[in-house]
Amino acid sequence: MRIVIIEDEVFAAEALQKIILKLRPETKIMAKPASIEEAVEWFSNNEMPDLIFCDIHLSDGSSFEIFKQVEIKCPVIFTTAYNEYAIEAFKVNSVDYLLKPLKQEEILRAIKKYEELKQSSLGEELQNLHNLIQNQGPGSHSKSKSRFMVKSGQSIKTIPSKEVAYFLAEDGIVLLVNFQGNRYAVNYTLDQLEEQLDRKMFFRANRQLVVHIEAVKEVHPYFKGRLQLRLQPASQKDHIISSSKASDFKEWLDL
Structure with a gap:
């Protein structure tokens, strides 16, 4: 198995390499680029590895920029200290998403998941999931969205639009809230x-x-002509509609 580790912290890259070689001694670590620029250059001039371990936050920006600049055809295991990038990660051939600090058992589980995907029909299912997410992205040309892919634990689930009660911007992220009151971050x-x-x-x-x-x-x-909403399921915040939107809102509700 040939692996590339994209990580801007030298000690973290070396620690990850040590764990991988302990778990799979036959592995060849092909490169350890530490930035977007280094990674793009390496992938532009070398054969594609079997698997990539990729930190999301690099010294020169988000590693998702790498995938915009070069075509990556192999699976990716993302590593990060943050959990809000899961949906974005699944758009670029991700097979797993590990939160730092990395644990040996989690790395082993991710490698086994990759090996199972490689040797089974799940690889085709992963591609189908990838296509679903791509088709629902911001560039999609569908007239209206019929469903959303959300991260639930270690898996991705589908929520039909008709089951969405509301979308709420809160603390810098957008949450999907379904009619059961469950909340999921969306990208x-x-x-x-x-x-x-x-x-x-x-x-x-x-x-x-x-x-x-x-x-x-x-x-x-x-x-002053504004409206106050009460939602179901209930929201912890008061939601006010401005006087300039009140008329359109009443028309929408057919009031």
Whole structure:
């Protein structure tokens, strides 16, 4: 097995290499680029490895830039100290997503997952999953989105748009909240969602909220011509519709 490790911390790269060679002594570590620039140059001039271990945060930016500049045809195991990039990772042939600090048993599990994919029909299923996610991305030309792929534990699940109660921007991320009250991070801005969702069913209420028509439980008059929403499932925040949007909102609800 030939592996490339993309990691900007020398000690982290060496520690990962040591664990891999302990688990799979026959492995050849082909290269350890430490930046986007080094990785792009290496992949542009060398044969593709069997597997890549790739840190997401590099010294010169996000490693996702590598995949925009060169075509990577092999599976990738992402490593990071943050968990908000899982959906983005699954767009670029990811077979696993490991949170730092890395543990030997997690690395072993990820390698075994790669080996199983390589030797079974799951490889085709991974490609189908990859295509599904690509087709639902911001560049998709479908008239309106019918479903969303979300990270749930160590797996990816599909949530139909009709099961989405609302999308909520909170603390720098966008959350999908379904009608059961479950919350999932999604890799979209509210502006992107507003363009992709069925406008008969979803309304951009304000800067923080895109709401499904069935999630509007109550509407109350508020100060200066504004409206206050009560949602189902309930939200911890008050959601106000501005006076400039109030008329459009009432028309959308057919009030």
